[in-house]
Amino acid sequence: MDQAVNKATTRIAILGAGMSGLGAAAKLKEAGYSVIDIFEKSGGVGGTWRDNTYPGCGCDVPSHLYSYSFELNPDWDYKWSLQPQILKYFEDFADKYDVRRHCRFNTEITECRWDDAANSWTLTDRAGKTYTADVLISGLGQLNIPHTPNFPGLDTFKGGAFHSARWDHSVGLKGKTVAVIGNGPSAVQFVPEIQKVVGKMLSFQRSPAWCRPRGQRAYDAKAKKYFAGADWRINWYRWRIRAFADFGFGAFLQKSPLGLADSMKKMCQKHLEDQVQDPVLREKLTPDFEPGCKRILISDDYYPALAKPNVDVLRQGIKAVTPDGVIGEDGQEYKCDAIIWATGFQSTEFLTPMQVYGRNGLSLNQAWKDGAEAFKGMAVSGFPNLFLLYGPNTNLGHNSIILMVEHQIHYMIQCIDKIAEKGVAAIDVTPSAMTAYNVRVQSEIAKTVWASDCHSWYKNEAGKVTNNWYGKTTDYKKETRTPDWTDFEVVKG
Numbered sequence: 001m002d003q004a005v006n007k008a009t010t011r012i013a014i015l016g017a018g019m020s021g022l023g024a025a026a027k028l029k030e031a032g033y034s035v036i037d038i039f040e041k042s043g044g045v046g047g048t049w050r051d052n053t054y055p056g057c058g059c060d061v062p063s064h065l066y067s068y069s070f071e072l073n074p075d076w077d078y079k080w081s082l083q084p085q086i087l088k089y090f091e092d093f094a095d096k097y098d099v100r101r102h103c104r105f106n107t108e109i110t111e112c113r114w115d116d117a118a119n120s121w122t123l124t125d126r127a128g129k130t131y132t133a134d135v136l137i138s139g140l141g142q143l144n145i146p147h148t149p150n151f152p153g154l155d156t157f158k159g160g161a162f163h164s165a166r167w168d169h170s171v172g173l174k175g176k177t178v179a180v181i182g183n184g185p186s187a188v189q190f191v192p193e194i195q196k197v198v199g200k201m202l203s204f205q206r207s208p209a210w211c212r213p214r215g216q217r218a219y220d221a222k223a224k225k226y227f228a229g230a231d232w233r234i235n236w237y238r239w240r241i242r243a244f245a246d247f248g249f250g251a252f253l254q255k256s257p258l259g260l261a262d263s264m265k266k267m268c269q270k271h272l273e274d275q276v277q278d279p280v281l282r283e284k285l286t287p288d289f290e291p292g293c294k295r296i297l298i299s300d301d302y303y304p305a306l307a308k309p310n311v312d313v314l315r316q317g318i319k320a321v322t323p324d325g326v327i328g329e330d331g332q333e334y335k336c337d338a339i340i341w342a343t344g345f346q347s348t349e350f351l352t353p354m355q356v357y358g359r360n361g362l363s364l365n366q367a368w369k370d371g372a373e374a375f376k377g378m379a380v381s382g383f384p385n386l387f388l389l390y391g392p393n394t395n396l397g398h399n400s401i402i403l404m405v406e407h408q409i410h411y412m413i414q415c416i417d418k419i420a421e422k423g424v425a426a427i428d429v430t431p432s433a434m435t436a437y438n439v440r441v442q443s444e445i446a447k448t449v450w451a452s453d454c455h456s457w458y459k460n461e462a463g464k465v466t467n468n469w470y471g472k473t474t475d476y477k478k479e480t481r482t483p484d485w486t487d488f489e490v491v492k493g
Ligand SMILES: Cc1cc2nc3c(=O)[nH]c(=O)nc-3n(C[C@H](O)[C@H](O)[C@H](O)COP(=O)(O)OP(=O)(O)OC[C@H]3O[C@@H](n4cnc5c(N)ncnc54)[C@H](O)[C@@H]3O)c2cc1C
Pocket: 015, 016, 017, 018, 019, 020, 021, 039, 040, 041, 042, 045, 046, 047, 048, 049, 052, 058, 059, 060, 061, 066, 107, 108, 109, 110, 139, 140, 141, 142, 143, 144, 186, 354, 389, 390, 399, 400, 401, 402
């Protein structure tokens, strides 16, 4: 085996220059790989944190943990950082790890096709140009494509309308009547900001969500100096946040240990009672499902904003758009000057907006016809040398996604080292390993609140939970420590 030679020539294509793609590129370079191309449809790095510029956009995980373990940052301004500082962190990361020179910006890949004879991937971009790679890594994320429901009359609206993930800053909201459709994690962040400037807000909430306090606080110079003093201080803090959040995972189990689910529910109920005095509004904002089934919102100022006199909370969805406003599910027209879609993302599609073809022309859409799934969230049988980061069943409701992606990168590089061995051209997870793994994942998920009877972005239309990991982050760490090569078929070169 002469890995040094093969590592130097293994061609690696990464899709997306967000948190996953950047982290993978840095770690692959550290491992000795140098032929790396990152294909990025936009003009810069940062993914989510570049695309989402809505007022108040920020992190729902304390920043010291929402950062790479190998790139600690003592300079976070807030416990829960805001988007500009998170984006800067990823931009600085790309510079420090010299990742930008691997990026092909403004290059959207539309098709990836495995070549059985050549044992390589052929990528095609929107302009029709093709590229070849031995290894294909998807860093496209779960929350990259905004979802705007196709309501009748959508195109007839005369005012400004945009999705929160592609905020149109040219639409003036000052003094205007603004309809906000949806009430997920993005809405709770921007609603308190725009409530201060709009004339009137109509908050359409078909299904209000549980919300717990954030406890935002700024880090002063003394705190930053403390963190900068020694890495162990951030690492100890990271460990505590992670362990506490993992302990709290029990609240997401249907048979919740130690009364954790009850405690979570009581905390959310108390938060609502403390912040909303009006019993009618409180009733409107009380969810009709168990906490955790949909993502729990985290905010100190969402409820106070909804309680302001210029806000109407409407416990209903909408069914159509008119030139002057929206038609609520009650059939009434609500006139407005602007509509903000806070309606989430096409979360269950993963990379399938692209055309992906594996061995013998097998299409990923076909392989996933009953819902996306992957071995350890990363590999799909029939699609050799393909690795998904933040893929199916690796999302969390309670902890940092960066932890999950780092575990994936660790596992994936061991697989790529195998591919780079002399005489090995490709590896493909066996159908039996893939099936056994996913049967286990789904049987564990059946024990969680996500499997209960509520609609969430964690599930596909058929009700299969395709997005979430079933346990603690430490369970996933164990799962991804080292590949068992009996799970893979090795294709000899
Ligand atoms: C608003 C928001 C807040 C979040 N907050 C948290 C949080 O607090 N804590 C947490 O743990 N997680 C959070 N997440 C989830 C997750 O951590 C982020 O989405 C994270 O950015 C995922 O990184 P990624 O690189 O996998 O994907 P992304 O950041 O989505 O990056 C994907 C990249 O791929 C590019 N791309 C897409 N399609 C193509 C194509 N066909 N060809 C080329 N390039 C393409 C995109 O332009 C983008 O740059 C949040 C997500 C969102 C949307």
